Amino acid sequence: MATRRRKLPIIYRIILVVAVIIICIQAIINIKFRIQSKYDRKSSQNKTKQAIFTHRLTPDIRTYNFPPLNNTNDRTAEPSFLDQFDPSLLLTSNVYDIQETHGRALLHFGSWIYIVDANSNLLFLKRKPTMVLCPSSWSLLGEHASIKDEDPVLSAATQERHYDDSQAARLVRRGIREELGDHVVDRIVEMKSLTEFPVYFVRDYGAAFGGRVDRQMTYLFYVRLADANEGIEWGFDEEVAETRWVKVSEAKKWVSGEEFCHWRMRRLFDLGIDQLVKLLEDT
Numbered sequence: 612m613a614t615r616r617r618k619l620p621i622i623y624r625i626i627l628v629v630a631v632i633i634i635c636i637q638a639i640i641n642i643k644f645r646i647q648s649k650y651d652r653k654s655s656q657n658k659t660k661q662a663i664f665t666h667r668l669t670p671d672i673r674t675y676n677f678p679p680l681n682n683t684n685d686r687t688a689e690p691s692f693l694d695q696f697d698p699s700l701l702l703t704s705n706v707y708d709i710q711e712t713h714g715r716a717l718l719h720f721g722s723w724i725y726i727v728d729a730n731s732n733l734l735f736l737k738r739k740p741t742m743v744l745c746p747s748s749w750s751l752l753g754e755h756a757s758i759k760d761e762d763p764v765l766s767a768a769t770q771e772r773h774y775d776d777s778q779a780a781r782l783v784r785r786g787i788r789e790e791l792g793d794h795v796v797d798r799i800v801e802m803k804s805l806t807e808f809p810v811y812f813v814r815d816y817g818a819a820f821g822g823r824v825d826r827q828m829t830y831l832f833y834v835r836l837a838d839a840n841e842g843i844e845w846g847f848d849e850e851v852a853e854t855r856w857v858k859v860s861e862a863k864k865w866v867s868g869e870e871f872c873h874w875r876m877r878r879l880f881d882l883g884i885d886q887l888v889k890l891l892e893d894t
Contacts, residue, residue, distance in 0.1 A: 670708045671757045674717040675701040675828075692875070693882055695808040698828060709755055716824035720756035720809065722782050723879060725833045725887050726791070728840040732856035733884075738872075739852040744820070745872035747852070751880065754786025755827075775802050779809075779830045787834065792846025801835035805886040814875050831883040833890065859884070859891060 677687040678700050690696045704717070712719050726734040740747040760781040780802055788796050809828040816823040836843065840856050847854065857865045863884050871877045 670706045670711075671759065672709050672712045672717075672719050672755060673706050673758055673761075674704040674712060674719050676704055676718060678702055690811045692813055693810045693878060695806055695810050696828065697808050701828075706758060713823045713825055714821065716826055718826045718828065720779075720782070720830070721812075721827045722754050722756070722779065722786060722830040722832055723883060724752040724754070724783055724786060725805070725831070725883055726752060726787070726836065727833065727859060727887075728836045728838065728843075728856065730839050731859050731891065732840060733859050733862045733887075734840070735855045735857060735862075735866075736847075736851050737853035737855070739850055742850060744816070745876075748870045748872045749855070749866070750872050750876060751883075752786060752790055754782060754790065756782045757785070760785060779804065779832070782830065783832045783834065790848045790851075792844065795836070795843060795845065798836045798838055798843060799834055800837045801833070803833045803890070805831040805833055805883050805890065810879070810882065812875070812879055814873065829879065831879075831886065833887050859887060863888075 677689045677696075680688045688700070698720070701718070707715070707717065711717075728734075734752065735749050736752060737749050738745055738747065756778075760778050763776055763781075783802060784796050784799070787799070809830045812825065812827045812829045814825045816825070845854075863881065866877065866880060866884075871880070
């Protein structure tokens with residue numbers, strides 16, 4: 612005789628149906644959340660791209676190409692990250708604005724400047740939280756090279772103080788003038804490149820930043836000021852949220868505990884600060 616299956620009590624069947632409905636609703640909510648999150652990320656990326664690329668600038672960045680390797684056109688003599696490279700070997704290309712230069716991953720020049728006051732304190736700048744790149748992070752003063760740096764501009768009086776009127780030195784002085792204030796340039800008593808040749812800095816910022824790629828031959832420059840930082844009237848750029856002066860001998864340790872723009876920037880800083888500490892110890 613076949614065993615007769617017992618039906619679930621009505622209350623259990625109701626509970627089971629409610630549970631299935633709840634699971635279905637939760638699944639729909641999760642799917643909707645994932646779709647919305649994906650849309651929000653895409654919207655955020657688009658806004659970032661617009662912030663970076665929609666504001667057109669005057670073309671003033673001269674770009675370059677690395678020479679062919681071993682007289683062939685198949686490969687170029689592109690150095691590794693932070694390797695030095697003789698700029699006289701580069702092939703001159705066209706002039707673009709900075710947005711197109713980064714957007715097309717074109718090789719260009721720039722500088723990272725170690726500003727040191729009379730008491731051997733090194734200047735750090737903190738970027739505002741509203742900045743698209745590296746918000747709320749510390750860095751040194753940096754500047755892209757411009758065709759404005761190609762012509763000699765020093766007066767006889769200024770030459771007596773700075774001595775160096777190379778294109779790299781003009782770039783550094785212009786960066787200081789534009790980012791820190793006109794009169795700060797007049798307080799410079801020493802300028803010196805920390806490496807024999809500029810170093811090759813490269814960073815791919817990825818799709819979130821519109822495919823921006825920075826390929827820059829970077830001069831690492833030491834600039835000594837005549838006065839203590841407290842005795843100088845500064846005209847910091849509007850992108851600067853905060854400043855900090857740290858002893859050169861303690862700067863590397865200080866940076867290790869702070870939010871720096873990117874690990875590649877940190878590597879670039881370490882390269883320069885090691886050379887600067889050695890330079891100051893030898894003088």
